[in-house]
Amino acid sequence: MVKDMNSGEKSIFDQLDLLEFSEAELAxxxxxxxxxxxxxxxxxxxxxxxxxIKSRTLDLIQTEPAPELPAAVRKPRRRAAIxxxxxxxxMAAGLLAFSPDAQAGLKQALSFLPGFGTVLExxxxxxxxxxxxxxxxxxxxxxxxxxxxxxxENSGTITLRGQQTPVITEFQADIGGDRYTFTxxxxxxxxxxxxxxxxxxxxxxxELETAEPVTLYIHGAAVGPLxxxxxxxxxxxxxxxxxxxxxxxxxxAFPVRLDDGLVRVELVPALPDSFSAVHSYSLEPLVSWNGxxxxxxxxxxxxxxxxxxxxxxxxxxxxxxASAEEQSYRVVIPYIEIAERKALSRExxxxxxxxxxxxxxHITAEIAGYPVEFTRIERSSGTAVSVDVDMNFDPEAAKSLxxxxxxxxxxxxxxxxGWQDTETFPRILKTLLLDAEPGADTLRxxxxxxxxxxxxxxxxxxxxxx
Amino acid sequence: MTRNDHDSLDWPGRFxxxxxxxxxxAIDFYGPDVHRLVxxxxxxxxxxxxxxxxxxxxxxxxxxxxGRYDPSxxxxxxxxxxxxxxxxxxxxxxxxxxxxRTLNEATLNMQSGTNTERxxxxxxxxxxxxxxxxxxxxxxxxLFLRRYYLYESxxxxxxxxxxxxxxxxxxxxxCRTMLKQAIHLTGEDGKGELGSW
Numbered sequence: 001m002v003k004d005m006n007s008g009e010k011s012i013f014d015q016l017d018l019l020e021f022s023e024a025e026l027a028x029x030x031x032x033x034x035x036x037x038x039x040x041x042x043x044x045x046x047x048x049x050x051x052x053i054k055s056r057t058l059d060l061i062q063t064e065p066a067p068e069l070p071a072a073v074r075k076p077r078r079r080a081a082i083x084x085x086x087x088x089x090x091m092a093a094g095l096l097a098f099s100p101d102a103q104a105g106l107k108q109a110l111s112f113l114p115g116f117g118t119v120l121e122x123x124x125x126x127x128x129x130x131x132x133x134x135x136x137x138x139x140x141x142x143x144x145x146x147x148x149x150x151x152x153e154n155s156g157t158i159t160l161r162g163q164q165t166p167v168i169t170e171f172q173a174d175i176g177g178d179r180y181t182f183t184x185x186x187x188x189x190x191x192x193x194x195x196x197x198x199x200x201x202x203x204x205x206x207e208l209e210t211a212e213p214v215t216l217y218i219h220g221a222a223v224g225p226l227x228x229x230x231x232x233x234x235x236x237x238x239x240x241x242x243x244x245x246x247x248x249x250x251x252x253a254f255p256v257r258l259d260d261g262l263v264r265v266e267l268v269p270a271l272p273d274s275f276s277a278v279h280s281y282s283l284e285p286l287v288s289w290n291g292x293x294x295x296x297x298x299x300x301x302x303x304x305x306x307x308x309x310x311x312x313x314x315x316x317x318x319x320x321x322a323s324a325e326e327q328s329y330r331v332v333i334p335y336i337e338i339a340e341r342k343a344l345s346r347e348x349x350x351x352x353x354x355x356x357x358x359x360x361x362h363i364t365a366e367i368a369g370y371p372v373e374f375t376r377i378e379r380s381s382g383t384a385v386s387v388d389v390d391m392n393f394d395p396e397a398a399k400s401l402x403x404x405x406x407x408x409x410x411x412x413x414x415x416x417x418g419w420q421d422t423e424t425f426p427r428i429l430k431t432l433l434l435d436a437e438p439g440a441d442t443l444r445x446x447x448x449x450x451x452x453x454x455x456x457x458x459x460x461x462x463x464x465x466x
Numbered sequence: 467m468t469r470n471d472h473d474s475l476d477w478p479g480r481f482x483x484x485x486x487x488x489x490x491x492a493i494d495f496y497g498p499d500v501h502r503l504v505x506x507x508x509x510x511x512x513x514x515x516x517x518x519x520x521x522x523x524x525x526x527x528x529x530x531x532x533g534r535y536d537p538s539x540x541x542x543x544x545x546x547x548x549x550x551x552x553x554x555x556x557x558x559x560x561x562x563x564x565x566x567r568t569l570n571e572a573t574l575n576m577q578s579g580t581n582t583e584r585x586x587x588x589x590x591x592x593x594x595x596x597x598x599x600x601x602x603x604x605x606x607x608x609l610f611l612r613r614y615y616l617y618e619s620x621x622x623x624x625x626x627x628x629x630x631x632x633x634x635x636x637x638x639x640x641c642r643t644m645l646k647q648a649i650h651l652t653g654e655d656g657k658g659e660l661g662s663w
Contacts, residue, residue: 004620019615024551049518054494057522057526
């Protein structure tokens with residue numbers, strides 16, 4: 001509360017704190033004029049603080065999806081670029097959030113958007129057109145894949161993936177008899193492959209004949225025709241696809257048959273408020289002997305394709321089993337990794353030994369109610385410190401702490417993820433590599449944004465259609 | 467950066483196209499003021515790191531929700547400040563769970579009734595308060611909102627408006643008294659007047 005508040009003022013502060021956002025928007029009209037110029041840089045501390053804020057913010061848009069679009073989950077350790085790209089796609093498309101809150105108060109229909117790995121909340125009767133499965137064209141020695149298309153009132157979004165082809169920054173498309181230019185708003189690339197999203201403005205009264213295909217014109221070549229259709233729609237997520245719930249996390253699978261016996265599966269989560277993102281569906285499992293698998297009714301496992309850096313971590317493909325008979329499949333997800341960005345950070349203070357010395361520790365801290373034991377500290381130089389940590393990790397537990405972010409109060413350094421495994425799984429003992437202040441006799445940092453392994457299994461019987 | 471430069475920056479447009487440089491620039495431009503607002507709301511609870519994290523969350527929210535920004539309702543600066551206010555209040559409630567319920571349970575002095583009824587009455591009271599604030603003359607309206615909505619200190623307001631601190635206190639007191647007389651909010655027993663202004 002305000003330091004110089006007098007006793008007669010508290011109720012006014014309380015009352016105005018109750019204003020709804022929409023009321024406040026109007027009430028504050030004209031109150032805050034734009035400054036005539038950029039704010040003058042403040043003290044060194046303020047500048048360092050602003051840099052930390054900027055660094056954290058930019059880091060998070062690189063590594064996490066829009067928090068209200070939990071469907072588009074990414075694994076920051078491997079797929080930072082695609083995470084940012086996908087978030088851009090969704091925001092450029094003007095999608096509404098799909099969140100548990102939205103789900104709880106749902107009055108609108110949910111539509112699954114193939115290739116975007118998410119659902120869109122929209123009014124019944126909204127004109128939406130999507131591409132059910134990717135369209136791939138050969139270009140020279142490489143391939144160009146139209147991964148996803150969403151056309152809606154006022155905007156269109158198309159994602160392309162290039163493999164050993166030149167990067168595209170702009171192309172044109174014939175839609176409903178008119179030609180539109182799509183421009184790139186986000187792009188990522190790795191090892192000759194690239195992935196990009198493109199958007200354009202469309203009329204507000206977009207109405208297409210679903211039979212009328214869309215053709216793209218890229219560097220003079222026609223790509224298509226792309227046959228669009230209305231998305232699959234339902235009142236709730238579990239009725240959109242195969243769905244299962246554990247620990248309040250619902251996962252719904254959306255499969256589609258591709259060419260060459262492959263089936264693409266997109267996984268869409270609905271998360272409780274406390275969780276902010278799914279980082280992994282165990283395609284690259286932390287519990288190495290127990291990752292995601294696909295099996296038929298007899299328990300025979302189908303081959304899951306190795307994950308690609310250019311594909312969402314919520315998306316994978318598997319190869320159908322050779323059989324004369326129609327097979328039914330189910331996806332089994334033994335574990336998922338989730339982040340709790342909203343968890344309160346916790347300060348840790350550890351005694352520092354002299355430079356060049358180490359000392360045992362018996363200090364336990366907690367984050368989000370989970371204990372973290374600091375067992376040893378070594379100061380290899382004046383500022384370089386390593387700390388051994390026992391995360392009390394237990395893969396048999398319903399929920400077990402796996403990671404946390406580290407922040408240094410008062411440091412100009414950006415906030416870091418400074419840890420490494422010491423290959424002693426399943427205990428998950430880590431050695432944190434931290435920075436001490438020169439001459440300090442204590443090491444002070446904060447643990448924040450914990451990540452957990454949640455145990456399932458989530459079992460999703462796929463509904464495959466020819 | 468001059469005002470004209472700023473006008474041409476088109477923050478919402480650049481946020482919509484996911485221009486990351488715009489996000490960095492916006493943090494430079496609005497960050498210090500947003501940080502101060504968050505610090506004022508969190509005063510007495512939370513750490514400096516909590517405040518920084520909160521400011522970062524404000525800009526992430528702006529980045530992720532730019533599709534919801536409506537320039538006909540508020541300037542971009544106002545919108546950012548509103549995001550900051552509510553992010554900071556959320557964090558304060560989390561850090562001090564007992565806070566934020568004072569009005570609901572004590573000020574309106576209602577011992578019975580469903581939450582829905584309470585919320586309805588509370589909303590009615592807030593709406594009426596807003597109407598009267600809108601009728602205050604300048605600079606009193608601005609003083610009032612910057613004090614009670616944006617948590618600015620008396621010293622800050624004195625400096626911003628060119629008044630003495632005492633004059634700011636007097637004007638705010640006069641506004642509170644006027645609003646109290648105008649609104650006459652009561653609780654169920656007729657005694658639950660809107661606080662002790």
